[in-house]
Amino acid sequence: xxxxxxxxxxxxxxxxxxxxxxxxxxxxxxxxxxxxxxxxxxxxxxxxxxxxxxxxxxxxxxxxxxxxxxxxxxxxxxxxxxxxxxxxxxxxxxxxxxxxxxxxxxxxxxxxxxxxxxxxxxxxxxxxxxxxxxxxxxxxxxxxxxxxxxxxxxxxxxxxxxxxxxxxxxxxxxxxxxxxxxxxxxxxxxx
Numbered sequence: 168x169x170x171x172x173x174x175x176x177x178x179x180x181x182x183x184x185x186x187x188x189x190x191x192x193x194x195x196x197x198x199x200x201x202x203x204x205x206x207x208x209x210x211x212x213x214x215x216x217x218x219x220x221x222x223x224x225x226x227x228x229x230x231x232x233x234x235x236x237x238x239x240x241x242x243x244x245x246x247x248x249x250x251x252x253x254x255x256x257x258x259x260x261x262x263x264x265x266x267x268x269x270x271x272x273x274x275x276x277x278x279x280x281x282x283x284x285x286x287x288x289x290x291x292x293x294x295x296x297x298x299x300x301x302x303x304x305x306x307x308x309x310x311x312x313x314x315x316x317x318x319x320x321x322x323x324x325x326x327x328x329x330x331x332x333x334x335x336x337x338x339x340x341x342x343x344x345x346x347x348x349x350x351x352x353x354x355x356x357x358x
């Protein structure tokens with residue numbers, strides 16, 4: 168009985184330390200029509216002000232899109248060159264319908280994906296530190312300007328068992344990969 172009580176106490180301690188994640192999404196029925204074959208992934212806006220996190224997140228997003236064979240993706244260097252020549256502001260993550268249609272002709276795409284890193288912080292709790300990341304992504308139909316899919320979620324590298332037993336927390340890339348997978352999985356509501 169004594170060991171059972173210790174087991175229950177440990178289980179309660181582990182479960183009470185679990186971090187909650189949030190997720191919201193919208194998927195238009197139009198996304199399931201199958202006419203979107205190729206997309207461009209625009210640079211992500213950075214609301215975290217953490218240098219380099221948006222570029223890393225965008226590359227991991229492209230990797231996941233290609234790995235899941237969801238869409239063909241325009242090569243980042245070519246897209247960067249196009250955006251530099253067509254958008255004069257620093258905010259490359261926001262494009263208007265005219266630029267979007269030029270992009271569609273240039274790269275033979277039907278939609279683009281844009282978004283933001285809404286939060287990126289490293290939380291320290293004693294000797295234990297872990298990343299907390301929030302991301303928003305959206306896909307826009309270039310022909311109509313309609314938002315086909317929009318999703319926001321957050322995640323962290325926190326692990327109650329890891330903290331309890333002195334293990335390292337998950338790194339930023341592992342959290343980003345899991346977060347991107349969660350976001351992209353919400354597209355399956357219609358497809």
